[in-house]
Amino acid sequence: MKHLKIDNLHVSIGQSEILRGLSLDLPTGQVHAIMGPNGSGKSTLAKVIAGHPDYTVTSGDILVDGESILEMEPDARARQGIFLAFQYPSEIPGVTIANFLRAALQARLPEGKELEATEYYAKLYEKMDLLEMPRTFTSRAVNEGFSGGEKKRCEILQMAMLQPTFALLDETDSGLDIDALKIVSHGVNSLRGPETGMLVITHYQRLLNYIVPDFVHVMVNGRIVESGTKELALKLEAEGYDWATEPEAEAVAV
Amino acid sequence: MNETQTQLDIDREKGNFRYNVDYEFDAGTGLNEKTIDYICDVKDEPDWIRKFRKDALKKFLEKPMPTHWASHDLENIIFDKIRYYLSQGGQKPKKTWDEVPEDVKRTFERLGIPEQERKFLAGVEAQFDSEAAYSNIKEAVGKQGVIFMGSTDALKEHPEIFRKWFGKVIPTGDNKFSALNSAAFSGGSFIYVPPGVKVTHPLQAYFRINAENFGQFERTLIIADEGAEVTYMEGCTAPKFDTATLHSAVVELVALRGAKIQYITVQNWSNNVFNLVTKRGLAMEDAEVKWIDCNIGSRLTMKYPGVVMKGRRARGEVISIALAGDGQHQDTGAKMVHAADETTSNIVSKSISVGTGRATYRGLVKIPSHLKGCKNNTECDALLINTSSRTDTYPAISVRGTGNACQHEASVSQVSSEQIFYMQQRGLTEAQAMSLSVNGFVNDLVRQFPMEYSVELKRLIDLEMEGSVG
Ligand SMILES: Nc1ncnc2c1ncn2[C@@H]1O[C@H](COP(=O)(O)OP(=O)(O)OP(=O)(O)O)[C@@H](O)[C@H]1O
Ligand SMILES: [Mg+2]
Numbered sequence: 001m002k003h004l005k006i007d008n009l010h011v012s013i014g015q016s017e018i019l020r021g022l023s024l025d026l027p028t029g030q031v032h033a034i035m036g037p038n039g040s041g042k043s044t045l046a047k048v049i050a051g052h053p054d055y056t057v058t059s060g061d062i063l064v065d066g067e068s069i070l071e072m073e074p075d076a077r078a079r080q081g082i083f084l085a086f087q088y089p090s091e092i093p094g095v096t097i098a099n100f101l102r103a104a105l106q107a108r109l110p111e112g113k114e115l116e117a118t119e120y121y122a123k124l125y126e127k128m129d130l131l132e133m134p135r136t137f138t139s140r141a142v143n144e145g146f147s148g149g150e151k152k153r154c155e156i157l158q159m160a161m162l163q164p165t166f167a168l169l170d171e172t173d174s175g176l177d178i179d180a181l182k183i184v185s186h187g188v189n190s191l192r193g194p195e196t197g198m199l200v201i202t203h204y205q206r207l208l209n210y211i212v213p214d215f216v217h218v219m220v221n222g223r224i225v226e227s228g229t230k231e232l233a234l235k236l237e238a239e240g241y242d243w244a245t246e247p248e249a250e251a252v253a254v
Numbered sequence: 255m256n257e258t259q260t261q262l263d264i265d266r267e268k269g270n271f272r273y274n275v276d277y278e279f280d281a282g283t284g285l286n287e288k289t290i291d292y293i294c295d296v297k298d299e300p301d302w303i304r305k306f307r308k309d310a311l312k313k314f315l316e317k318p319m320p321t322h323w324a325s326h327d328l329e330n331i332i333f334d335k336i337r338y339y340l341s342q343g344g345q346k347p348k349k350t351w352d353e354v355p356e357d358v359k360r361t362f363e364r365l366g367i368p369e370q371e372r373k374f375l376a377g378v379e380a381q382f383d384s385e386a387a388y389s390n391i392k393e394a395v396g397k398q399g400v401i402f403m404g405s406t407d408a409l410k411e412h413p414e415i416f417r418k419w420f421g422k423v424i425p426t427g428d429n430k431f432s433a434l435n436s437a438a439f440s441g442g443s444f445i446y447v448p449p450g451v452k453v454t455h456p457l458q459a460y461f462r463i464n465a466e467n468f469g470q471f472e473r474t475l476i477i478a479d480e481g482a483e484v485t486y487m488e489g490c491t492a493p494k495f496d497t498a499t500l501h502s503a504v505v506e507l508v509a510l511r512g513a514k515i516q517y518i519t520v521q522n523w524s525n526n527v528f529n530l531v532t533k534r535g536l537a538m539e540d541a542e543v544k545w546i547d548c549n550i551g552s553r554l555t556m557k558y559p560g561v562v563m564k565g566r567r568a569r570g571e572v573i574s575i576a577l578a579g580d581g582q583h584q585d586t587g588a589k590m591v592h593a594a595d596e597t598t599s600n601i602v603s604k605s606i607s608v609g610t611g612r613a614t615y616r617g618l619v620k621i622p623s624h625l626k627g628c629k630n631n632t633e634c635d636a637l638l639i640n641t642s643s644r645t646d647t648y649p650a651i652s653v654r655g656t657g658n659a660c661q662h663e664a665s666v667s668q669v670s671s672e673q674i675f676y677m678q679q680r681g682l683t684e685a686q687a688m689s690l691s692v693n694g695f696v697n698d699l700v701r702q703f704p705m706e707y708s709v710e711l712k713r714l715i716d717l718e719m720e721g722s723v724g
Contacts, residue, residue, distance in 0.1 A: 050679050053671070074678040075687075083679075090676035093667075094694025103690055104680040141694065158680065 081165030269491025539565030
């Protein structure tokens with residue numbers, strides 16, 4: 001078992017503090033969901049874990065198996081098993097999905113070892129079939145001209161190919177139609193297992209019917225104000241966040 | 255990680271090595287009538303060439319530096335300090351690699367030329383400083399009547415074809431550097447393809463500068479007779495010196511009726527080289543001239559391959575990729591001169607500026623009003639890697655008359671930090687991410703290169719990007 005630990009994390013961008021003492025434990029084998037109002041810092045959390053250079057960690061720590069990863073470059077973190085499915089994935093003009101994933105996998109191999117092309121394509125096609133993506137996608141440039149839903153599906157394809165230890169899914173459900181939601185959830189579920197820990201950020205309880213979380217956290221104003229089981233998501237769906245944003249709610253924050 | 259870098263470093267420096275060579279023939283520094291006499295004597299050239307060179311020298315001295323529109327960096331070329339003719343093993347290139355002097359042979363072996371020749375080329379000429387050390391054409395190709403030899407040999411052995419076209423596509427006084435080349439030229443290729451002959455594999459020339467304070471002035475003339483087809487590729491490297499090196503070639507192409515010439519350049523100059531090259535093709539009726547030009551390296555490159563479409567339905571094309579690394583200036587473009595009805599031209603130019611690198615595109619498209627049914631398409635796209643990078647576009651399109659069409663598109667894009675972060679998040683290093691972005695940007699053009707060259711090109715881009723970060 002591996003362990004991703006966020007320890008009393010404070011993060012700023014410029015002068016403004018966005019994460020204000022956030023703690024979270026994510027062991028492999030578990031799925032945690034994070035819900036929270038717009039602007040509460042969910043994407044910030046995901047990007048800081050991945051090592052985005054715009055954010056400054058002012059105090060606290062992010063540890064994998066007890067070792068701080070704060071000094072690591074984003075690519076080193078990725079190769080160590082951290083994967084972020086972006087809320088807004090970037091386009092990479094002219095670089096095909098097949099070439100991109102190939103380069104990403106090649107980057108994980110030891111010096112002098114070449115990725116085996118036949119095995120690679122077999123795996124790529126298998127994962128595309130799982131996500132019901134047409135083969136023509138392999139030769140399209142990464143995210144270029146993709147619909148919102150296609151981008152999200154492409155993120156999950158990448159996750160399936162890279163088989164991360166810790167997957168951070170930032171609003172992967174937004175932009176997906178109901179059929180796509182089922183397909184993508186199926187793809188995500190097939191990666192669940194004792195080797196993988198997942199952090200699923202979403203606004204909609206509906207997703208959690210398909211990807212059933214072990215824990216649900218409510219994030220408000222850069223902190224986790226409430227944690228519980230999947231029933232907590234139902235409460236949020238029914239009552240919104242008002243109860244959690246009230247001053248006394250902050251007092252019960254972990 | 256460290257190991258990767260060392261390995262890549264060696265590769266990026268592929269051309270940056272130098273064996274010590276004794277030069278038997280050396281015209282000394284500076285260019286004057288005496289230098290020209292020395293070159294003519296050594297090469298045992300006919301009188302008309304001596305006169306041609308001396309006339310050119312006058313024009314070169316008369317013409318001002320084109321700094322009123324081009325870079326002032328040109329003023330840093332000190333013509334008196336340059337050596338205009340250097341040759342080691344004499345003036346006659348060898349027909350087998352075994353006969354090539356050991357140190358010169360080692361150089362070309364290290365650059366992979368004999369290996370490429372065996373694999374996929376119809377003929378090779380390998381120039382070392384002023385003269386070709388090796389020149390050979392596959393027997394089968396020679397039997398078809400194809401002539402492939404150095405320009406010095408050609409002007410003596412085939413004066414009837416040579417004189418007819420030499421200096422006709424690019425007159426001596428076209429610009430200061432074409433005049434310089436006409437005065438001091440040595441080396442370069444002459445190719446003649448007889449009517450209807452289609453040379454299936456490319457002919458290749460490799461230009462190697464080895465000496466310091468040196469100027470290389472090769473002169474190439476390619477004639478494809480009616481219905482003939484030929485592809486010519488050139489590669490070039492030089493070691494890095496602290497002093498400036500000059501490379502100033504003139505390349506003339508003649509595609510007679512229905513002929514096709516494709517000219518491919520992948521240059522990888524070290525960044526002390528001033529690369530000032532004039533390239534132009536003449537396309538007669540139904541003929542096609544296509545320049546595929548890839549410029550990596552050099553301190554300053556000025557190069558605007560052109561096509562004069564002289565016959566009806568002639569076609570001209572320039573596909574170019576320029577990569578301006580830190581401290582480099584790629585001033586490139588294309589010239590399309592429509593001189594007959596229904597002629598079509600296409601320009602696709604992509605430039606990449608890295609760090610303080612600067613890419614300039616200059617285009618000239620001329621369609622006079624009396625012509626009908628002419629078309630030009632121009633696309634130029636620039637990619638900036640850092641905020642300090644710079645790109646400029648100067649398109650000069652003069653399309654007159656109502657029956658002619660011209661389409662022009664230009665774009666400037668930047669590799670965003672979000673894009674790099676996205677790619678790093680998938681495990682690629684910053685350099686790998688940039689390199690992949692750049693390769694993506696030029697991808698559609700690279701596909702037009704022969705396989706062997708596109709692999710080489712991709713590798714050169716990787717190495718250039720590897721050097722551009724941290
Ligand atoms: N690069 C940035 N520059 C300035 N402010 C930023 C930046 N990134 C995030 N913020 C601010 O930080 C706060 C948290 O943003 P974040 O994207 O983490 O929210 P979120 O919880 O993911 O919201 P949503 O549910 O809308 O996706 C917001 O107020 C946002 O404007
Ligand atoms: Mg968000």
